[in-house]
Amino acid sequence: MKKFYLGCLLILFVFNVNAQNYKYGKVSKKEVAATSYEKDSSANAAVLYREQHIYYDYSKAEGFQVIEEVFERVKIYNKEGFDWATRNIDYYVSGNNKESISSLKGETYNIENGKLTSVKLDKDAIFEEEVNKYRERIKFTMPAVKAGSVIEFKYIRTSPFITSIDDIPLQYTIPIKNLDFQIAIPEYYTFNTHFNPRSTLRYDLTSHTGRSSYNISSVSRSGGYVQKSNATVQKLEFSKTIYEINQEEIPALKSEPYIDYLRNYAGFLKMELVFIKYPNSNIENYALTWENVAEKIQSHPEFGDQLEKSRYFEDDLDAVLVGKSGVEDKISAILEFVKSKVKWNDYLGYYTDEGVKEAYKEGSGNSADINLMLTAMLKYAGLDANPVLISTKSNGIPVFPTRNGFNYVVASVKYNNKTTLIDATDKNALPNILPEHAQNWLGRLVRTDGSSELIELMNLGVSETKKILKIKFEDALSINGSFTQIASGYSAKEFRDEHENMSEENLIKELEEGKGNIEILDVKLKNDDSNYAEVTEIFNFKLKNGVEKISDNVYIKPMFFMAQSTNPFKADERKLPIFFKYPSTESKTVYMQIPDNYKVESLPESKMFDLNEGQGSYKFIILQSGNFIKVTSELKMNNIVYTPDDYQNLKRFYDGMVALNSEAIVLTKI
Template sequence: MKNLLIIFTIILSANFSNAQNFKFGKVSKDELQEKFHPIDSSSSAAILYRNETISFYYTKNQGFVQQREVHERIKIYNKDGFDWATKKVYLYNGTQQKESLSGLKGFSYNLVGGKIEEDKLKKDGQFEEDNSEFTKISSFTLPNVKVGTVIEYKYKVTSERISIDDIIFQFSIPINKLDIRIATPEYYVYNKQYNLQASYLPKLVVSSENTTIPFEYKINVLTVNEENVPALVDEAYSGNINNYRSKMAMELTAYLNNLKIIEKSFSATWEQVSKTIYDSDNFGGQLRSFSIYKDELEAALTGVEDDFEKAFIVESLVKSKVKWNGNYGKYAQNGVRSAYKDGEGNDADINLMVVSMLRSKGVNANPVVLSTRNNGIPLFPSREGFNYVICSVQKNDEYLLIDATEQYSTNNILPQRVLNWQGRLIEDKDASRWINLQPNISSTESSMLNVTINEDLSVTGKVTKRLTNYLAYFYRNKYTKMIQEDRVKSLEKDKGDIEISGLSVENDKDATQPIMVNYEYELLDGIDEIGDKIYFSPLLFLATKENPFKLEERQYPIDFVIPYSEKSFVNIQLPEGYVVESLPQSTGLEFLDANVKFTYFVKQNGNFLQLKAQLDIFNPLILPENYKDFKNFFSKIVEKQAEQIVLTKA
């Protein structure tokens, strides 16, 4: 019966969709009266209609010019959906190629007294800002948006670029009706590839048309016409959700001349991709030696023989001289010379500089191009699939990976954004290969907790915590710039009625050393007293209180990012006049061939109770087909940590 009801709802929704008028401005009372989405009732908003049309027209002076037209109608169900009333359009703003936005129209529709009232987007709701050296943002916010509002807008982007941005099929809210049309002249050959990690893949229809304007040629046409596109819902520990978004990449792979013969070919294989990247003046041209840094480099490396030690010194030198401007790119934005002189550059300026310096000193250093976590994983040979570059240093069979854009990253401890499967190491225009980017050493968080139970049943003691590798890196990025008061508040959060004092941190600014955190605490709600017995969880505020994996089904992998180990050592002094009635049972749990292990051991040693709990994540990626088993496994961990020690009066 339940399944029949769901099917009926979907059919009813589809029929309503077909009956809707999606002509711009033809918003209906039914759309405005709708209180929640008929299929996804939890959604804060829904795209009622999205139409995207990409085409090219020919001009005598410019040749083919790209034109992208967007028309979107969105329903706002609650306050969480208000953000959808603001739209940002990213426009390329290069020195030779530019994009411009035109034809912008927008309205907000509300039902007032049974009548539809509309508010027009005006100039005071439109804004422009620079995003980077090569992009600007044209944004607009629709007026008078309330719960129940329907907004609608359309605009046109004219581009001198031949490259086509990714075609997005899925957003964080559902789409009722999606119409996409991409029409490209036969002279441009594009490689088309779905994101195969997406759980939703639309049907793509391929056709062709002929035109005689302004001359005779064929147009290749791709269309997508879909209904009820599901929302892309973020899930706990899913990594970057964009990796699982339904989308299609279209990369220019060749030009044809008037005789329909390939005039220039780009990325057909990964070797060709690497060669094309290396041949750029803004990549391979930046790897030679530059005189501007010669004297400082010479002084810094005097007497240093070991290549890895040279790499560490060069990384530190570059960090001291050049700051990252926040821009991504596989190509240098300013160039090594200008970046060193001006003290600022993008990731390629900085990391190609590291390669250049090390090569000038005979070190086997090479650039590694990669796709950041928010850019997805390139599944087919693609120049556009790479958007970042780091440095690799090889000594015998050992490798160091370096990203000098951040203060607290260090050798083989890279920013989280670049930990995305593998990168392409490019030695020269003829030699390249894949290199693993995933951490192969475990990071550790070890906590030692001393516990004293006082007469008033408050708990006091001291915590000593040691963090290594990536966990130390994450701590530094989160806490080092905080003032002491904010650090304490952050530590006290979600730990119950606790007061932390005497906080001290060692090595928080030295990325080569583990971090040591020490503090004292007083906990007022850690003990329950019933009659002549007291009950408490031995892990107190260190315990995981609830299972973060709550969904019945999961579409995406669980991504813990890095292999790591959490170790907790607890030493509890028995309060005077009490004896142990019961202790939790020691246990060991394993998941999927010991990819994840949990051990829990507790014993009495004289007047002390001693506990060791350890969670080891050896493989940080849990696939969706193993989700239910892992969810149950993690529930057992939470349950075990919640088990209580029972003390009774002697």
């Protein structure tokens, strides 16, 4: 029997020695000494432990409040993981109600001279900033971080907003070794739970019931000159539903080429409040339809009322509209007027911050200030204009109807049975050319009577790019040539966005990159600052080593530096959908004269092929006429979203393009 007990004690001792201690301050030397993550050697950092516990607390003075306790321990493997040592904690403000962050502390652990050392997060390294009217932020960077460090921090968030639970993060772009999540919901609140349907991960959400009780003290006084105090204690007791997720080895969310917004595919849990039922009271329904959401937003004074104000701009706008009679002329004139009058302060929102009148006066405002003002002006001009609510890419795609599902607003005008979308926050935006962050699936057009309809945000028209290359061979087969690029639609907007304020020196560096031994000369831009025209880029160049000479043969890649030389889809399989930003057509044309004393030995074969029965197409045509060769290619991408099931077809489509662009024109010496 003694041997049996001794064996049990030995097992317990071994278990305790090897068990990981995830209490704050109990970082082990082994954790700090680790040089890579066992399950993913490519990880620059890893969350060793994340604990998030949420519960409702009650006090007589405040009533119910939502308490969130967060603790995280993170391993930094190399300098590329240093970003994980800087953290933001956002908290919300609405009128006199405000969340608060308390008990924030952190520590960084390293090994110095063979000993485990730690440095605490100093209060002076914790900063507060205002994000917008409704959101503030605490920001801190952990001290003494270097490759190999382990950091940990914890804090408590107290929220008076009992009907709203933020999304629960269940996956990061680095691995999570251990996740401990728990939320306790009092019986008075009924929530639905939703996992992100776009995530490829599955989580085991368990639930059980428990009970909570609070003693509520009160004092009553009675009597005249001589008062008596009577203290009473009431007991508040209720049941609660406790949801838990305890999961190990959650893989990192990894980026892939051509996606819309990576975090849209992260694992997370959403809590949707359905109704509240307090004792001896009626049910308060919170479940909404999208029509309900639109109606509530429309009725808010910082949304609907802003559309009715016009006196502050009438005189100015009347002058702008002089001579403008057509719908498109009015839209363009008003859009450019708002752009020139009010600048975006980079704050998102569908409610105004200071109101449209104040934004007009001050010349600055958030997205709602600007685009609700734009909508009001379009209405004033006699157009059928209404705001369109949007969830930006960083805000994700709403899983269920909620006002938090939107965080942005643009204007719209309906004419000729079509809806044109307009955004005045971006200087290079045009009608139906929205900023990239606003191109996120569907928006909801809201009318003044509260009715609404879905609006397509992504497929707003084809953008075109034309590239023309003229090649002339000189002595020793060096090349002089000229290049012209003409872009329209979103392609032109992207060019303007990327090259705004770029110096000529940096532009030339950009043009020379990846083009071999080339010298760029005489760069000219046309209409780069005129949004309503095609933008044109022209340059001359001298290119050495543009061909390959073997014995008496010369081998020429027909597209030169315009070639599609690599396939962006290299992986064997795909987990995430493939997104192209917009429907596009890209044409490339090469004109070349065969050099003296050479003739054509062989030309690549002209070919055409489709992707998924017309969702895309590629055309490659090569023609010889006497001493001249003309090569033309055209890539059309008519569809912008492809599922992982389409991946192999898309990969083969690009493989075909690369193969055609790699085949050589062969010249031989006469």
